[in-house]
Amino acid sequence: MPRETLDRQIHQLQDEVLLLGSMVEQALLNAVDTLKRRDISAAQKIFANDIAINEKRYALENALIIIIATQQPMARDLRLLASVLETIIELERIGDYAKGIAKVVIRLGDSTLPMPMREFSQMAEQAASMLHRALSAFINEDAAKAREIVLEDDQVDELYNKAYRAIVTTMIANPEIIDDANLLVWVAHNLERAADRVTNICERTVYIATGELFELDTDDSEETAY
Amino acid sequence: MTHETNNHYAIETRGVNLYYGNFRAVKDVDLQIVPQKITAIIGPSGCGKSTVLRSFNRMNDFVPSFRMEGEILFHGQNIYAEDVDPVMVRQRIGMVFQKPNPFPKSIYENVAWGARINGYKGNLDELVEQTLRDAALWDEVKDNLKKSGLSLSGGQQQRLCIARALAVKPEIILMDEPCSALDPIATLKIEELMRELSRQYTIIIVTHNMQQAARASDYTAFFTMDDDRAGLMVEYGETHQIFTNPRDQRTEDYITGRFG
Numbered sequence: 001m002p003r004e005t006l007d008r009q010i011h012q013l014q015d016e017v018l019l020l021g022s023m024v025e026q027a028l029l030n031a032v033d034t035l036k037r038r039d040i041s042a043a044q045k046i047f048a049n050d051i052a053i054n055e056k057r058y059a060l061e062n063a064l065i066i067i068i069a070t071q072q073p074m075a076r077d078l079r080l081l082a083s084v085l086e087t088i089i090e091l092e093r094i095g096d097y098a099k100g101i102a103k104v105v106i107r108l109g110d111s112t113l114p115m116p117m118r119e120f121s122q123m124a125e126q127a128a129s130m131l132h133r134a135l136s137a138f139i140n141e142d143a144a145k146a147r148e149i150v151l152e153d154d155q156v157d158e159l160y161n162k163a164y165r166a167i168v169t170t171m172i173a174n175p176e177i178i179d180d181a182n183l184l185v186w187v188a189h190n191l192e193r194a195a196d197r198v199t200n201i202c203e204r205t206v207y208i209a210t211g212e213l214f215e216l217d218t219d220d221s222e223e224t225a226y
Numbered sequence: 227m228t229h230e231t232n233n234h235y236a237i238e239t240r241g242v243n244l245y246y247g248n249f250r251a252v253k254d255v256d257l258q259i260v261p262q263k264i265t266a267i268i269g270p271s272g273c274g275k276s277t278v279l280r281s282f283n284r285m286n287d288f289v290p291s292f293r294m295e296g297e298i299l300f301h302g303q304n305i306y307a308e309d310v311d312p313v314m315v316r317q318r319i320g321m322v323f324q325k326p327n328p329f330p331k332s333i334y335e336n337v338a339w340g341a342r343i344n345g346y347k348g349n350l351d352e353l354v355e356q357t358l359r360d361a362a363l364w365d366e367v368k369d370n371l372k373k374s375g376l377s378l379s380g381g382q383q384q385r386l387c388i389a390r391a392l393a394v395k396p397e398i399i400l401m402d403e404p405c406s407a408l409d410p411i412a413t414l415k416i417e418e419l420m421r422e423l424s425r426q427y428t429i430i431i432v433t434h435n436m437q438q439a440a441r442a443s444d445y446t447a448f449f450t451m452d453d454d455r456a457g458l459m460v461e462y463g464e465t466h467q468i469f470t471n472p473r474d475q476r477t478e479d480y481i482t483g484r485f486g
Binding site for chain 1: 484
């Protein structure tokens with residue numbers, strides 16, 4: 001094959017995307033776990049790890065631009081590389097959501113605030129699982145799988161609504177804790193947004209496979225989550 | 227001969243097969259060229275793209291064994307019909323070649339020549355100036371019009387050849403690898419000139435350089451060679467579609483460099 005160099009560079013890039021994905025997935029799960037355990041020092045580690053996630057994203061972006069400049073990719077190669085660029089940005093943002101949750105853990109300190117922890121854990125597990133499978137579909141250019149994963153976003157939205165209601169109920173019952181409880185709304189928001197970012201990655205998978213670029217998650221309306 | 231008028235297209239081919247002796251070089255081409263746009267013809271060596279281009283103004287007539295089946299319509303008329311004068315065809319459909327080939331005459335004469343032999347009655351000085359301006363060459367040569375065309379740089383010579391083609395007021399300009407002998411800057415100048423000229427003229431360019439086709443054209447036709455070694459058109463569409471999302475696997479393989 002006359003494009004061995006390009007193929008090799010693309011494969012390396014895909015491997016690195018999976019690596020970045022697993023760093024982000026772990027950060028998200030760890031963040032919710034530190035919240036559950038109120039482990040401030042573990043939360044601080046997530047904070048520090050986010051720097052590594054950001055650095056990796058920029059290193060990948062740089063490598064990708066060099067491939068575009070030196071190999072002049074076209075058609076599917078071009079769609080793939082453009083999609084990798086979008087995907088690494090989405091991954092970094094999911095990492096930021098994990099960092100945001102870690103920040104909440106640090107801010108809450110040893111507060112005894114009641115939390116919808118079950119919903120938070122389920123949201124994190126669901127989002128991480130979606131992320132894991134979305135990246136696998138992304139690498140395999142499996143548009144059908146990507147479309148399936150997007151449908152699961154509704155479950156995360158439902159959990160968000162449940163968590164949100166629980167937090168608001170707590171606020172109404174104890175107005176003095178509104179400041180802290182408000183931080184929990186951020187946790188729910190970050191988890192919900194993480195799943196939304198996964199649907200964006202799925203859109204890119206469909207784009208690589210079909211050349212069609214459109215929003216897959218059209219149910220992202222006001223009645224669901226913000 | 228066909229008398230159907232189709233003002234939609236600058237050139238329309240119907241069931242075109244092109245032969246050199248018994249060898250069928252190109253088969254079954256149905257292609258519609260959109261007026262005042264730039265159409266690029268790309269494909270591997272031997273796919274017949276130059277043969278197709280040259281058939282558009284009957285340049286292949288000079289090859290003794292050449293034969294054509296089908297119709298190539300220009301203003302609804304088959305340019306291969308018996309009562310059509312090939313010289314008139316070449317006046318309306320001009321050509322620029324791979325290697326710049328100015329006449330060994332002055333810059334002025336290179337441009338004025340075609341108009342003069344066609345009995346141009348207007349002001350030749352004005353025609354030469356306007357044509358050189360249209361070919362984006364005037365500012366570089368206006369003080370040296372008496373100098374030989376051959377004294378110019380390669381890129382300037384090619385623009386002089388474009389000016390020579392424009393001077394007889396064609397509708398269509400065929401370009402056969404016009405930049406393959408030029409450096410990258412001269413190449414980009416020709417591409418910018420093509421863009422400017424496409425406001426008035428229809429341009430069809432054969433190029434080996436896919437990036438050039440992607441940069442400079444509005445439509446792209448991809449040709450390849452079939453198992454019987456005859457060239458055929460695989461896919462034809464808007465350039466942005468061909469280069470981002472081709473429909474045919476053979477086009478995909480070629481433009482991503484996975485051909486052969």
